[in-house]
Amino acid sequence: MTVNLFEDPISPHNESETDLENEIADLERKLAAAKAKRPPHKPRSRPQQPSPEQPLSTPNLSHHFHLLLSDSALPLGSFAFSSGLESYLAHGHKSNPYHPHTSFSAFLPLSISSYASTTLPFVLTAHRNPTFASLVELDDAQDASIICTVGRRASIAQGRALLGIWERSFSQSLPPPPATIDSTIPSEKQKKDLKDFALLVKKSSGKEIPDASAHLAPLFGAICSTVGLTLQQTAYIFLFGHVKALVSAAVRAGMFGPYQAQKVLAGSSVQELITEMIKREWNAPVAKAGQNVPVMDLWFGRHEVLYSRIFNS
Amino acid sequence: MNSPFPKSSSVPGEGHLVAKPLPGGISGLETFTYQYPLKLISPSRPSETESVLVFLLSYGGGLVAGDHVNLKVDVRPKAKLTIVTQGHTKVFTSTSPDIVARQDMHVHIASEGALCLLPDPVQPFAGSVYEQTQIFRLEENASLCLLDWVTQGRTARGENWSFVRWVGRNEIWTAPAVEGDEKAEPRERLLVRDAVILDSNRSHPELALLRDSMHGVGVVGTLLLRGPLMKSLGDFFLAEFAALPRLGARDFRSDAAKQAAALAHSSPREQWRAERLATEKDSKLLWSAANVRGCVVVKFGAPEVEAGRLWIGSMLQEEGSISHHFGDHALMCVR
Numbered sequence: 001m002t003v004n005l006f007e008d009p010i011s012p013h014n015e016s017e018t019d020l021e022n023e024i025a026d027l028e029r030k031l032a033a034a035k036a037k038r039p040p041h042k043p044r045s046r047p048q049q050p051s052p053e054q055p056l057s058t059p060n061l062s063h064h065f066h067l068l069l070s071d072s073a074l075p076l077g078s079f080a081f082s083s084g085l086e087s088y089l090a091h092g093h094k095s096n097p098y099h100p101h102t103s104f105s106a107f108l109p110l111s112i113s114s115y116a117s118t119t120l121p122f123v124l125t126a127h128r129n130p131t132f133a134s135l136v137e138l139d140d141a142q143d144a145s146i147i148c149t150v151g152r153r154a155s156i157a158q159g160r161a162l163l164g165i166w167e168r169s170f171s172q173s174l175p176p177p178p179a180t181i182d183s184t185i186p187s188e189k190q191k192k193d194l195k196d197f198a199l200l201v202k203k204s205s206g207k208e209i210p211d212a213s214a215h216l217a218p219l220f221g222a223i224c225s226t227v228g229l230t231l232q233q234t235a236y237i238f239l240f241g242h243v244k245a246l247v248s249a250a251v252r253a254g255m256f257g258p259y260q261a262q263k264v265l266a267g268s269s270v271q272e273l274i275t276e277m278i279k280r281e282w283n284a285p286v287a288k289a290g291q292n293v294p295v296m297d298l299w300f301g302r303h304e305v306l307y308s309r310i311f312n313s
Numbered sequence: 314m315n316s317p318f319p320k321s322s323s324v325p326g327e328g329h330l331v332a333k334p335l336p337g338g339i340s341g342l343e344t345f346t347y348q349y350p351l352k353l354i355s356p357s358r359p360s361e362t363e364s365v366l367v368f369l370l371s372y373g374g375g376l377v378a379g380d381h382v383n384l385k386v387d388v389r390p391k392a393k394l395t396i397v398t399q400g401h402t403k404v405f406t407s408t409s410p411d412i413v414a415r416q417d418m419h420v421h422i423a424s425e426g427a428l429c430l431l432p433d434p435v436q437p438f439a440g441s442v443y444e445q446t447q448i449f450r451l452e453e454n455a456s457l458c459l460l461d462w463v464t465q466g467r468t469a470r471g472e473n474w475s476f477v478r479w480v481g482r483n484e485i486w487t488a489p490a491v492e493g494d495e496k497a498e499p500r501e502r503l504l505v506r507d508a509v510i511l512d513s514n515r516s517h518p519e520l521a522l523l524r525d526s527m528h529g530v531g532v533v534g535t536l537l538l539r540g541p542l543m544k545s546l547g548d549f550f551l552a553e554f555a556a557l558p559r560l561g562a563r564d565f566r567s568d569a570a571k572q573a574a575a576l577a578h579s580s581p582r583e584q585w586r587a588e589r590l591a592t593e594k595d596s597k598l599l600w601s602a603a604n605v606r607g608c609v610v611v612k613f614g615a616p617e618v619e620a621g622r623l624w625i626g627s628m629l630q631e632e633g634s635i636s637h638h639f640g641d642h643a644l645m646c647v648r
Contacts, residue, residue, distance in 0.1 A: 091560070
């Protein structure tokens with residue numbers, strides 16, 4: 001027996017055409033019946049055609065502070081720090097076979113990775129536990145971990161600026177606890193903890209080893225937690241703030257202009273890098289935080305031996 | 314007690330060293346135990362008596378994956394201990410990234426005691442996985458000199474930061490005096506935590522490869538100094554760092570004028586500095602020094618291991634504190 005491979009084994013026969021018509025009609029009836037059974041108050045969600053957006057009746061506190069804390073105009077003085085970029089540029093030279101070229105696109109990923117590796121665990125840990133005792137411990141641990149004068153100066157200057165903004169501006173703007181039913185309202189306890197911390201910082205100035213120095217990372221975590229930002233938002237703002245400061249330093253150092261700066265900031269590689277770094281450090285304990293780009297320590301430390309400087313770090 | 318092969322402790326890789334003061338102002342060993350793969354040797358007839366000398370060794374000159382060395386060191390009041398090695402500590406290739414070679418050291422230095430730890434660098438081979446933790450607890454007036462350095466591997470075999478992972482962590486803590494247990498506030502406090510994490514696993518393709526992120530540096534090191542015996546050495550490093558020529562400054566004098574100025578007023582220290590600066594420039598050595606909470610932290614990096622060794626040796630010998638307090642044998646790994 002021969003088999004014709006080109007013959008369709010389920011080729012339609014005349015009598016089955018009517019069967020098919022019947023089947024289609026049957027299915028259509030079933031569909032209509034099923035649609036009728038659907039409860040009318042639960043319309044199928046259609047992402048293509050969203051219902052018109054309704055305005056909020058109460059302010060969204062965490063969203064408001066999200067914008068405030070991510071604003072470049074937040075007066076932390078970040079513009080005064082280049083996080084080693086200026087020193088990196090000064091160390092690269094065509095006569096140096098190991099470091100002949102300098103480029104922002106090479107420096108940026110290294111800097112984000114190094115900053116995340118040394119500093120982000122302090123932000124995350126402080127956000128998870130923003131109590132007075134934890135804040136003091138984290139601040140002290142970070143003071144011991146920053147092993148260069150320039151980096152310490154930058155971290156403390158920005159931390160104290162943030163503490164000042166909190167004390168003088170933010171803390172009074174928060175609604176009192178029973179005013180709203182929003183679950184993200186800061187507790188009075190957290191506000192008191194931050195106040196006690198500010199007092200300790202003031203009291204310990206002038207000591208050889210201060211009880212509290214007000215480093216940026218733990219304070220940033222604690223304050224973001226107090227105003228209701230999520231852990232992911234906090235980490236993202238923190239790293240993105242670092243990128244913004246670097247890009248602004250690059251513009252002022254004459255590496256590129258403002259359009260290129262916005263292109264870098266908007267670029268997908270910055271987004272991916274920040275997201276990836278947050279993932280990498282998410283569960284890292286502060287005791288295991290460390291430098292993963294050793295030359296960064298050298299550039300940072302040697303910022304002090306530059307002949308001319310436009311930045312503080 | 315001074316036998317080079319003392320009794321062994323029972324747990325693999327564990328060791329315990331206790332240095333105590335002996336009559337006549339010299340130091341000796343009270344306890345001295347070790348177990349494979351760790352090996353300790355102390356010369357029975359030491360040529361120098363400023364401090365007691367111990368060689369920290371391992372069988373085969375290195376650690377294989379899965380080895381765990383755990384050394385506990387106690388320095389009694391007024392005792393002085395020097396620990397050195399005999400050649401690079403090799404870290405051999407691991408068969409799997411989760412099999413780690415580990416070296417831990419927990420040191421307690423009592424009041425007026427001192428430890429000098431100037432070993433050879435760690436040399437991690439391609440594919441090795443290594444973690445090292447060194448924790449020092451110092452009572453008041455205790456002194457510590459610690460050098461921790463790591464190289465790019467066996468350059469002759471083309472290795473260039475080709476290992477899987479290298480993690481080093483050094484911590485200096487204050488320790489409350491043992492006798493003063495009754496006193497209030499016997500809290501330990503972290504003074505310095507110096508941690509380096511070198512991982513070949515890039516978490517994002519945009520990040521540089523480990524060897525590229527090192528920017529041509531073939532050896533990186535950290536020197537940590539603390540305590541009254543190291544005060545002068547710490548000040549020396551800070552002063553030399555402050556005296557470094559400014560990067561980007563121009564010297565508009567003619568060569569003849571420069572030579573005349575150099576000859577006009579040059580103390581031996583100034584001459585040494587001029588030579589050292591020239592060597593630093595030639596060998597592309599970069600360094601920085603900082604005072605961190607009462608400790609001096611020196612970081613350095615150089616393309617060639619030998620350039621790093623010569624530089625740190627030259628700095629320590631020129632200042633002279635190490636030889637004076639611990640004897641010349643303390644410097645044998647950095648010469």
